[in-house]
Each structure stands twice: as C-alpha cells, then as structure tokens.
Amino acid sequence: MTTPSALERPTGVPLVRRLAARLVLLPALALSLLPPRRIRAVLGVVSRGATPATATRARNARDAMCAVSLLCAGPKGCLPRSLGAALLCRLTGSWPTWCTGASVVPPFNAHAWIEAEGRPVGEGVPDDYFARLIAVGPVTPNRPPSP
Numbered sequence: 739m740t741t742p743s744a745l746e747r748p749t750g751v752p753l754v755r756r757l758a759a760r761l762v763l764l765p766a767l768a769l770s771l772l773p774p775r776r777i778r779a780v781l782g783v784v785s786r787g788a789t790p791a792t793a794t795r796a797r798n799a800r801d802a803m804c805a806v807s808l809l810c811a812g813p814k815g816c817l818p819r820s821l822g823a824a825l826l827c828r829l830t831g832s833w834p835t836w837c838t839g840a841s842v843v844p845p846f847n848a849h850a851w852i853e854a855e856g857r858p859v860g861e862g863v864p865d866d867y868f869a870r871l872i873a874v875g876p877v878t879p880n881r882p883p884s885p
Contacts, residue, residue, distance in 0.1 A: 778874055792854060793854040839869045842869050
C-alpha cells in the first residue's frame with residue numbers, strides 16, 4: 739500500500755542553475771551507487787582547493803537539485819541530492835561539508851546531507867539531530883581535511 743504525498747519542489751530557480759544541476763545529476767546518481775569508502779575518496783579529490791561554501795550558496799545548490807529531479811526532491815533521495823548539491827557548489831569553486839550519518843533519536847534513519855557554516859542546509863531539523871559518520875569538508879592548502 740502506498741501513502742499519497744506531495745513533494746515540495748522549489749520554484750524560481752534560475753535557468754542557468756537548473757541547467758548546471760542537470761549537468762551534475764548524472765554524476766551524482768553514479769556516485770550514489772558506489773560504496774561509502776569510494777564516495778569519500780572521490781569527494782576528497784573533488785573538494786581539493788575549494789573554498790568553504792556559504793549557507794546561501796549551499797541552499798541554492800540544494801534547491802536547484804530538488805527543482806530538476808523528483809528523486810532528489812523525494813524522501814529517499816537524500817544521497818543523490820546531497821552529492822549533487824556538493825558537486826554543484828564545486829562548479830562555482832566552493833565546497834560544503836558533505837555528510838552521512840544517522841538520526842540520534844529513534845527510529846533509526848540513515849541520512850546524507852550537506853552543511854555550510856557548521857549547520858545542516860535545508861533539513862528543517864535542529865543542528866544536533868544527526869550524528870555524522872562520514873564527512874568530507876573543503877580541503878585547502880592551509881586547512882587539513884575534516885575528520
């Protein structure tokens with residue numbers, strides 16, 4: 739039995755950003771099929787030299803991914819959505835912190851999200867709602883990789 743629901747897709751995303759989101763959608767979907775250690779390795783390479791993303795830039799990237807893909811906008815699309823948003827930020831020279839983990843309150847929920855300025859972007863939950871298991875932050879010459 740299915741439960742009817744309506745997906746909230748952002749409106750007003752500029753055409754250029756929607757086209758860029760479509761460009762990174764396929765690589766994001768391909769990455770989402772890899773094992774976690776490979777995803778972490780690929781993102782570690784891709785994030786090198788990027789500046790930390792601002793919360794606004796990360797939110798715009800996340801909204802663009804949700805605007806172009808029903809999968810990314812849906813409740814089961816957190817992994818491709820977060821990967822796509824991170825890759826979209828990278829196209830502009832910045833990188834959010836890409837995270838995977840689980841909710842700290844029952845029931846268990848595995849989740850993937852992006853963070854900017856130390857806070858989850860667009861998740862609508864308190865900052866300490868998720869426990870990080872894997873995080874890939876921006877890597878610059880003066881800043882070591884995040885744990």
